[in-house]
Amino acid sequence: MDVSKYKDLFASESREHLQALTEAILDLEREPGSVEPLERIFRSAHTLKGMAATMGYEGMSQLARDMEDLLDKGRQGTLAVAPALIDLLSECVDVLNTMLGDIIAERESQVNLAAVLHKLKQYQPA
Numbered sequence: 001m002d003v004s005k006y007k008d009l010f011a012s013e014s015r016e017h018l019q020a021l022t023e024a025i026l027d028l029e030r031e032p033g034s035v036e037p038l039e040r041i042f043r044s045a046h047t048l049k050g051m052a053a054t055m056g057y058e059g060m061s062q063l064a065r066d067m068e069d070l071l072d073k074g075r076q077g078t079l080a081v082a083p084a085l086i087d088l089l090s091e092c093v094d095v096l097n098t099m100l101g102d103i104i105a106e107r108e109s110q111v112n113l114a115a116v117l118h119k120l121k122q123y124q125p126a
Helices: 004-030 035-055 058-075 083-105 113-122
Strands: none
Touching: 004 035, 004 083, 035 058, 058 083, 058 113, 083 113
16 A cells, blocks of 8 residues: 555644644643643554554654553553653654654654663663
8 A cells, every 4th residue: 555645644643743742741741640641642652653653654653652651651650750751751752753854854864763762661760
C-alpha cells in the first residue's frame, strides 16, 4: 500500500498530538500528583506510535512506544512524577518534533535516537 499520499494528513495529525503532549506535560509539571495528564500523555504517545508505524516511520514509532512503556508505569502508580521525568518527556517531544520536521522535509534524520531510547529504558527517578 502506498502511504505517501497520506503524508500531509500524518504531519497535521502528528503536530496536533505533539502539541497535546506538550500541554499535558506542562499540566503534569503543575500537578505532579494528578493521573489525568499522564493519561493524556499516554494516549497521545499511543496514537503517534500507531500512526508512525502505519506510515513506516519506525524511529518515531519506537520512541513513542518507549514513552508509552514508561508512562504505563506512572499510570499503574509504580513511577513517581519527578522533575527528571518531566525533563525526559519534554526531550522526547522535542526529538519527535525534530523527526517530524525531517519527515516533512524528506531528509535523513540526524537525531541520536539510540541515546534518547536508552534514557527512557534506564530512567529511574532520583
